[in-house]
Amino acid sequence: MNTLFxxxxxxxxxxxxxxxxxxxxxxxxxxxxxxGTFAFQMMKENKKDIFRRENVYATPDHTxxxxxxxxxxxxxxxxxxxxxxxxxxxxxxxxxxxxxxxxQGIVHIIGPETGLSLPGMTIVCGDSHTxxxxxxxxxxxxxxxxxxxxxxxxxxxxxxxxxxxKIEIKGRRKEDISAMDIILFIISQVGIDFGVxxxxxxxxEVVRHMNIDERCTLCNLTIELGAEYGMVSPDKTTLEYLRxxxxxxxxxxxxxxxxxxxxxxxxxxxxxxxEITFDISGISRQISWGVDPSQTVAVDGRVxxxxxxxxxxxxQSYEKAYAYMDLRAGQAMSEISVxxxxxxxxxxxxxxxxxxIAELVRGKKxxxxxxxxxxxxxxxxxxxxEQMGIAEIFTKAGFSWGEPSCSLCVGxxxxxxxxxxxxxxxxxxxxIGRQGRGARTHLAAPYTAALAAxxxxxx
Amino acid sequence: xxxxxxRYKVLEKLGDHIDTDVMTPGKxxxxxxxEYLGSICLCDLEPDFPSKMAQGxxxxxxxxxxxxxxxxxxxxxxxxxxxxxxxAEEFARIFYRNALNIGLPCVxxxxxxxxxxxxxxxxxxxxxxxxxxLTKGTIMEGTPIPEDLRAQLSAGGLMAxxxxxxxxxxxxxxxHSV
Numbered sequence: 001m002n003t004l005f006x007x008x009x010x011x012x013x014x015x016x017x018x019x020x021x022x023x024x025x026x027x028x029x030x031x032x033x034x035x036g037t038f039a040f041q042m043m044k045e046n047k048k049d050i051f052r053r054e055n056v057y058a059t060p061d062h063t064x065x066x067x068x069x070x071x072x073x074x075x076x077x078x079x080x081x082x083x084x085x086x087x088x089x090x091x092x093x094x095x096x097x098x099x100x101x102x103x104q105g106i107v108h109i110i111g112p113e114t115g116l117s118l119p120g121m122t123i124v125c126g127d128s129h130t131x132x133x134x135x136x137x138x139x140x141x142x143x144x145x146x147x148x149x150x151x152x153x154x155x156x157x158x159x160x161x162x163x164x165x166k167i168e169i170k171g172r173r174k175e176d177i178s179a180m181d182i183i184l185f186i187i188s189q190v191g192i193d194f195g196v197x198x199x200x201x202x203x204x205e206v207v208r209h210m211n212i213d214e215r216c217t218l219c220n221l222t223i224e225l226g227a228e229y230g231m232v233s234p235d236k237t238t239l240e241y242l243r244x245x246x247x248x249x250x251x252x253x254x255x256x257x258x259x260x261x262x263x264x265x266x267x268x269x270x271x272x273x274x275e276i277t278f279d280i281s282g283i284s285r286q287i288s289w290g291v292d293p294s295q296t297v298a299v300d301g302r303v304x305x306x307x308x309x310x311x312x313x314x315x316q317s318y319e320k321a322y323a324y325m326d327l328r329a330g331q332a333m334s335e336i337s338v339x340x341x342x343x344x345x346x347x348x349x350x351x352x353x354x355x356x357i358a359e360l361v362r363g364k365k366x367x368x369x370x371x372x373x374x375x376x377x378x379x380x381x382x383x384x385x386e387q388m389g390i391a392e393i394f395t396k397a398g399f400s401w402g403e404p405s406c407s408l409c410v411g412x413x414x415x416x417x418x419x420x421x422x423x424x425x426x427x428x429x430x431x432i433g434r435q436g437r438g439a440r441t442h443l444a445a446p447y448t449a450a451l452a453a454x455x456x457x458x459x
Numbered sequence: 460x461x462x463x464x465x466r467y468k469v470l471e472k473l474g475d476h477i478d479t480d481v482m483t484p485g486k487x488x489x490x491x492x493x494e495y496l497g498s499i500c501l502c503d504l505e506p507d508f509p510s511k512m513a514q515g516x517x518x519x520x521x522x523x524x525x526x527x528x529x530x531x532x533x534x535x536x537x538x539x540x541x542x543x544x545x546x547a548e549e550f551a552r553i554f555y556r557n558a559l560n561i562g563l564p565c566v567x568x569x570x571x572x573x574x575x576x577x578x579x580x581x582x583x584x585x586x587x588x589x590x591x592x593l594t595k596g597t598i599m600e601g602t603p604i605p606e607d608l609r610a611q612l613s614a615g616g617l618m619a620x621x622x623x624x625x626x627x628x629x630x631x632x633x634x635h636s637v
Contacts, residue, residue: 018605038491038531046622062488077489128529128553144531144557145491146617160552192476193523196549226523228552292476313475313521313572411485429527431480433503 001269003164004233005199008139008264012122020160026055026151027121028138031094032107033060033078033085034412035126035145040088042149050092051155057116058089059097061106063413066344066375066402075414092152103246105378105404108132108220108346112212113380115245119234119261124151129346129428131222135215136242137234137261139199142223162228163273165198169206171281178356179210179217180348180426180445184286186278187224188296195227198274201266202232206280212241213352220347221428224293234261287333287458288430288443290321295430297333299448299458305329324432325440326420333458336442340423341372341453342408342435343446348426349377349404351384353446358390360450366398367456375402399453411436424452463586463609465564466593467543469579470516471508472572477520478527479554483536496532497539512541517581519571520547525554534558544583546571546590546601559608560617566590568601575599585609 002010014023031039036058043049050056063078089096097103103114107125111117111133119137123130126148133140143157151157169182187194200222207215215232222230232238239258242248249257284298297304306318306329322328327336343349343357354376366372374394376382382404385391395401408415409427411434417423419438426449427434430441442458451459481504483496490496501508512518518537524547525533534557537545544564548571558565566583568590575581579594588603604612611620 018607034488035529041491077486080489126529128527130529142529142553144529144553144560146531146560147556150617150621160556162552192526193549193551196523196552223527223553226526226551292478316474317476411480412488416486429478429480431478431527433484434480436486437484437503 001267001271003270003272004137004201004231004264004266005139005164005229008120009161014156017158021158022161023156024122024159026124026155026157028116028123029056029151030107030111030125031056031058032062032127033081034062035148037081037085037088038145039126039148039152043152048153050152053093056094056152058094059104059107059110060085060099061406062410064099064405065413065415066405066407068403077412077414102379105380106346106349106406109349109377112136112216113378115242115248118248119238120264124157128223129220131228131230132216132220132346134219134229134231135212136238137231139229141228162197162199165195165200166272166275167200167202168204168277169202169280170204170277171206171279173206173280176285176447177283178445178447179214181286182280183218183221184293184296184443185280185283187293192224192292192294193226195222195225198227199229200225200227207232211237211352213350216350217347224428233266285445285448287448289325289327289333291324291430291432293430293443295321299333301333303327303329303331337457338370338424338452339421340417341370341449342423342425343449344375344377344407345409345427346377347428348446349375349381351381354385354390357446357450358393360447361397362393364397364454366453370453370456372399372453373402373408374399375407376404378404408435424449424458464582464584466580466582468516469519469575469577469581470511471518472577473520475521476523476526479525479530479533480527482533483530488530488532491532491535493535493539496536500536500540509540515541515543518542518545519575520545521572522549524550526551529553531557531561534561534563538563548572559611562612562615564604564612566601568599570599
């Protein structure tokens with residue numbers, strides 16, 4: 001029997017183009033400021049219009065500074081991009097959740113949060129972390145600008161059919177272990193190209209007990225496994241989450257969607273091309289030490305040494321990481337002091353995590369010499385945190401509280417970590433130069449990042 | 460008539476997991492101008508890359524080339540810097556599609572890194588995927604580029620190709636209407 005992925009794929013095929021390639025129907029297109037602006041440019045140059053504008057939603061995130069005082073015009077990229085982005089949305093009649101709108105936020109946060117991303121949908125966005133939306137049972141793919149343009153003009157996309165990969169997560173999860181720890185642990189075990197050519201579905205008791213925020217984190221980092229798609233089959237949790245969302249269906253449509261979820265869900269009889277199981281009982285909190293997400297160890301671990309029998313490529317990649325991160329093999333992670341802490345992004349800028357760390361931070365202070373930022377992933381997350389009094393806990397402790405944006409994750413909004421400085425970051429990429437030229441990034445869960453802020457070192 | 464064999468020198472050899480962030484870092488994403496993107500391509504990893512590639516040639520790499528961000532600026536920058544073709548042991552999927560969409564040929568060859576050095580001259584048959592290392596006198600098997608994609612490449616990318624196809628379609632309709 002088919003899996004969720006195959007059922008969604010098959011029901012969206014318009015035509016098979018060759019052995020592996022298919023023309024797929026696209027249900028939802030999201031535009032963000034960076035990719036959307038250049039897609040508009042292509043539309044204009046090619047004199048095309050949008051085929052089904054009611055399926056397209058836009059919001060700025062990549063080029064927006066998160067500092068309130070710099071929001072409007074402090075960033076050169078933003079100054080250049082934002083007017084064109086707004087103009088394009090207006091010209092093509094696309095719904096734009098602009099700055100100040102209660103729906104604005106990082107595109108991968110607001111999709112599930114507003115109920116615009118729904119089970120069974122095909123979703124396209126010009127960002128590799130589009131796989132996040134798979135958390136609600138959608139088939140969501142990140143594409144390049146040419147393909148966004150193509151999708152806008154035709155509501156179709158050409159895609160190669162991947163194989164299916166089941167990642168089962170089982171075992172007893174320790175209380176302080178978050179979805180970020182689990183996915184970093186998995187990537188550290190199998191490497192960043194393990195999923196190339198696969199669509200991943202996360203299953204197992206641990207995933208079943210996760211809320212949608214946590215499932216979003218799992219699916220978000222699926223691209224860091226090399227897989228383009230990450231999904232969780234829709235279940236009771238999915239429906240409960242969506243029921244009150246503004247754009248989710250209501251009345252008869254809700255009942256129809258509920259029934260449809262039952263039809264598309266993966267069952268115990270579904271057959272995957274490949275299956276792998278992880279038992280997370282006993283794993284500790286995780287943190288990356290190197291320059292790709294697989295170079296990750298437990299927070300109470302040490303910078304790994306090059307093991308005997310490593311290939312030349314493995315040796316070189318370790319040496320490159322030691323040098324760039326200014327670490328030595330065997331060094332305890334807990335010896336490493338930090339200059340910056342960033343909590344936010346499409347991986348972890350969600351309310352579940354802010355609530356969790358608020359308890360930890362309450363009444364404490366950010367360590368001297370540490371610059372610590374918390375940037376909520378959306379206007380909704382920000383508002384909720386402020387109403388609950390969480391934001392105040394953070395600011396009293398010395399964290400800076402930002403406006404929703406990609407902020408320190410992406411390096412395209414003027415917010416960057418200075419060269420040589422070390423940042424514990426709840427983002428998804430620790431690649432060389434990702435947070436700024438010479439910036440040293442340690443990926444971690446919000447809880448670990450908050451601990452680092454309070455202690456001035458990795459804890 | 461499609462060009463099926465191309466001959467170039469290898470001008471750069473990179474390792475595994477070269478991500479698109481190092482190809483075009485975030486702060487340079489303000490422009491799609493190829494010349495600008497070519498000038499900053501790989502600036503944090505290999506600052507000499509644009510000058511090394513300027514004469515036009517092949518870039519070879521290891522596993523998972525182009526992993527990470529879906530930014531289309533990455534293949535645009537490589538191509539603008541002079542890269543005529545990338546041969547890698549494995550490509551990240553989004554990069555591979557973007558590269559073909561903007562007209563940068565990508566060939567997968569599992570043995571490319573161990574059997575090829577910078578300055579080797581290669582002849583690549585796009586139709587069969589066969590790679591002849593003319594300097595070393597060896598032959599390697601790579602993946603062919605599908606006919607559709609070869610047509611796209613010789614047209615200069617997906618958009619140019621679709622335009623030609625649409626025009627052909629329009630002509631055919633005209634013929635029918637006569």
